[in-house]
Amino acid sequence: MRPPLLLGAALLIAMAAAARPAAAQPNPGWIRVAIARNDPQVTLQILGRYTLFALHTGHAIHQAPRLLSVPVRGVPQGLALGEQIVPFLGVRIEPARDAAINVNGRRLRGTIEIVRQKDMTLLVVNHIALEDYLRGVLSKEAPDYWPEEALNAIAIAARTYAVYQRFSKEAKDYDVTADVMSQDYGGKTAEKVATSRAVKATTDWIVMYRGALFPTFYHSTCGGVTENGRVMGSSYALPPLVGGIVCRLCTSSPFYSWQRRLTRADVAWALRKSRHGSIGTVRSMEVTRRTAAGRAQTVTIRGALRTLALSGYDVRALFGFERIRSPLFTVVDAGDAFVIDGHGWGHGVGLCQWGAAELARRGFSAREILSYYYPGTELVNVQALSQQPIVLLGGS
Numbered sequence: 001m002r003p004p005l006l007l008g009a010a011l012l013i014a015m016a017a018a019a020r021p022a023a024a025q026p027n028p029g030w031i032r033v034a035i036a037r038n039d040p041q042v043t044l045q046i047l048g049r050y051t052l053f054a055l056h057t058g059h060a061i062h063q064a065p066r067l068l069s070v071p072v073r074g075v076p077q078g079l080a081l082g083e084q085i086v087p088f089l090g091v092r093i094e095p096a097r098d099a100a101i102n103v104n105g106r107r108l109r110g111t112i113e114i115v116r117q118k119d120m121t122l123l124v125v126n127h128i129a130l131e132d133y134l135r136g137v138l139s140k141e142a143p144d145y146w147p148e149e150a151l152n153a154i155a156i157a158a159r160t161y162a163v164y165q166r167f168s169k170e171a172k173d174y175d176v177t178a179d180v181m182s183q184d185y186g187g188k189t190a191e192k193v194a195t196s197r198a199v200k201a202t203t204d205w206i207v208m209y210r211g212a213l214f215p216t217f218y219h220s221t222c223g224g225v226t227e228n229g230r231v232m233g234s235s236y237a238l239p240p241l242v243g244g245i246v247c248r249l250c251t252s253s254p255f256y257s258w259q260r261r262l263t264r265a266d267v268a269w270a271l272r273k274s275r276h277g278s279i280g281t282v283r284s285m286e287v288t289r290r291t292a293a294g295r296a297q298t299v300t301i302r303g304a305l306r307t308l309a310l311s312g313y314d315v316r317a318l319f320g321f322e323r324i325r326s327p328l329f330t331v332v333d334a335g336d337a338f339v340i341d342g343h344g345w346g347h348g349v350g351l352c353q354w355g356a357a358e359l360a361r362r363g364f365s366a367r368e369i370l371s372y373y374y375p376g377t378e379l380v381n382v383q384a385l386s387q388q389p390i391v392l393l394g395g396s
């Protein structure tokens, strides 16, 4: 393998370490989605015939024509499905072809595994074909009325992100979570015609950078300029995530600009309730350091007792990600309150979805949209991954 010369030394080491022989690679046609991770109980229903297997031996334990809605809990002997005690720490449930599994009201394709963890909570993992998973993701991640080529571009970004997670989480119990920490996944319940059509139209296509997989981060609205992947961790300062792409395309997004007012008391109260703790009466709050793209990197809050330096992410976490929609903001001291003037929604790394929609409206193809937001990348068929050792960029 000859890595590209412009990459930094740390990255070269990461790339070399991540290159694995093909035999050890996971099958990119499937993905493991954590539906529940530390839940004391989930509700399970199976609409149709199913088989229950012991996870560790692979032996069939039980078969039935259906399972009425039951609570599943961890018990000292193993698992309890309603009144029935299953003396195993983990089970796999395989529905018959025409049957469907429902977990906590969400209808899922594929099979599920339920594992009782040491603390008696449950880990529920949905094993699902990648393309089926994407149908349940895209409908949650993009509006179904958007132009076809925008949906196609987002489908390819979502698929690439999933495949990247699959390859980088191989040794873990699951590849992705079902929430926005990975990609929002609604299962079969959430599927819509137009978004499913985009998944089908782009089947197997992903983007790669010089033959390497990287996490194709995307977000709702960049608010004017995309961000460097470094904000997700130093290893994500990658050429296709270099950011700084001026995007005047997402201005029609309802989140293009927004404003929030935080009173001094709001700030003091939020800090007192958080892990940061009280800083006394709030004296000032200002952005003291910005990223090259202009997002708040350090926000300094001075209090009567002490001064606190928070990251843009910390500030969003502190006041709520829905309230402070992005780190692209300015803070103005308006006496009794701080006025936060912001642009965009999300971290700003990678593809801007509202920008992608506008590019599609202007006649650009999915491929052109992807190379606009992920410079230097090309489309690759995921099947090709099984024929060569995969190089992963980013991550630890």
Ligand SMILES: [Zn+2]
Binding pocket: 221, 222, 223, 224, 225, 247, 248, 249, 250, 352, 354, 355
């Ligand atoms: Zn944008």
